[in-house]
Amino acid sequence: MKRRNFIKHSASIALGTPLVVGSLSSFQETIKEPSIKPKALYKNDLIGITGPAGSIWNKAHIDKIVGILKNLGYRTKLGQTLYEQDGFLAGNDEMRAKELMEMFEDTNIKGILTMRGGWGCARILDMLDYEVIAKNPKVIMGFSDITSLVNAIYTKTGLVTYHGPCGYSSWDDFTTDEVIKNVVLGEPFTMKNPDDNKDDLKTWTGGKASGKLVGGNLTVISSMVGTSYEPNWNNKILFLEEIKEEPYRVDRMLWQLKQAGVYKQISGLVIGSFRKCTPEEPDKSFTLEEIFAQHFTNAPFPVYQGASFGHIQPKFTLPIGIKVEMDADNFTIKTLEKTVIS
Template sequence: MSFIINRRQFLKTVALSAIATEIATEFRQIAIANPFLKTPSKPPRLKVGDTVGLINPASPIDAKDIAQVQQTLASLGLKVKLGKHLLDRYGYLAGSDRDRASDVNAMFADASVKAIVAVRGGWGCNRILPLLNYPLIQASPKILIGYSDITSLLLAIYAKSGVVTFHGPVGTSTWNPFTVDYVKRILFNGEAVTMQNPPNASFKAEIITPGKARGKLVGGNLSVLVAMVGSSYLPDWRQSILFVEEIGEEAYRIDRMLTQLKLAGILEQISGFIFGQCTDCQPKDNQPSLTLSQVLREHIQPLGIPAWYGSQIGHIKDKFTLPVGVPVEIDANRNTIRMLESSVK
């Protein structure tokens, strides 16, 4: 009899253990899949006197551009360290893929460098994604800021390492009071700010679908993002707020790119949508065209998620600094992006 009881107890213990293992595995899978259950890795905040590394991972620049960027960063109380291959040229690229990637890796490996600023965008960042040292980046999180083609680095580093990155000015941007104010409050002060277009903004925001939503903030330049679809360098889109911006693309091209996001199943996963500015996106030669507003409404309204067009994001002088990977709440009625926590330590 005792043998039967012990055998029953044994089998019961094994069954419970198997169930517990299955539950634990399920929770691990949920934690991996659900961005709200993953804690992003936040880089240390900037301080006056810190050294900032300059990289140029996309298109080439001139020496005069470096002097301008050094002056801009010096006005913020920052020192500058130049990437080894900063002035390289290889056709329309700022040096070979390996050299451009090595500058990125070197800046993350350099303990004296506290933040990394891309000098300009252009084209080329997608090419170096397989060459980046993501375990190194994960072990040494630092502020990385830029926009346009730098979208590739921002999204890939967040997706692969979990480190929060920043969609904001590149070195050659216009660092005016509006732009600098957000850089200081978010990267230096560590504030959880609410971003809203100023009353005197040149572009009036348009509501696509009213309402509020919460999610991890992800996005960047639309064409660069679309060029990454199908790769392993994009983050999980579930419960995310997608923001995009563009320059020099007519409405039919925006239509084509949003259609690709739709067909890839990305749009149906997001919780909210923000289209920033579309600079120089008018139809050419008076050709018949849908308006950009029509295109956005046709793609986004059926999703039934809060959305608007016209935020201070893009190839414009007055830019928000957007933390990629940080939880936010958006309000389409008021056109606001409210950070729910600091993006730096």
């Protein structure tokens, strides 16, 4: 069977079950604007932890996140991918795709937490059965390389997904509270930076805008342009973050979004952490600040910089597919609807 074939709904959820594949269903054409919300997480719910991207180099992080979730009142089911390595990946593509699908199909599992980013999610997008995912909606969360997975699932199914901490992340009190607001409580709330994380806040173009959230890591988002997993940008609030990319690379990716027509469609832009995005040779480069100024000074939509998400702590959890209002002058993002259903 070819690696590009799609995983189909198997009769069993056991990890060792043979991979069953079939042809692409018509359902898996991009669905423009559906909305499916997962059920809220409750105490004693079972959380599946999987590695759809990079290998888990530091196994101590597995015990750490199990302990964190246990203290929050949840049980955990650990995927075999957490202990695998295939080059830089947490197991081969078939294993990672199959395990993720099994976690969606397993009715005992109420939420899915990805262990880390790295690279690898884009390799399995063609192997997922989006019809099965839509029929088994549940919380799925992660960031960095997980950007492609959570946006693809939303684009293909309308299932609200969550750009938030991975198992590898630092789950400080603020970060944990933001997760709970999204996937446990679910009531509308406002995202505002903590007092000790306001130095980088800056308005490039003022005003308010509303729309559904899409976005994540800039490198990953720009790589999705032109694919069938590219988000529908119309009237969206786009959020972007990055780490360890020189200003010229950031500029290149922002130009790609512009030339692809993204800026003509979105309603607003929120820029998160761009940590360690400094030039190796400053005298031969624009600064990151100058790049942002070139792109977003007097933009035709509100833009602010420095929101608390991305490769930093503490961080927001941003619900992809939920309608929000952003305020570029007061540096806030306010959800306008429930982020989960009871």
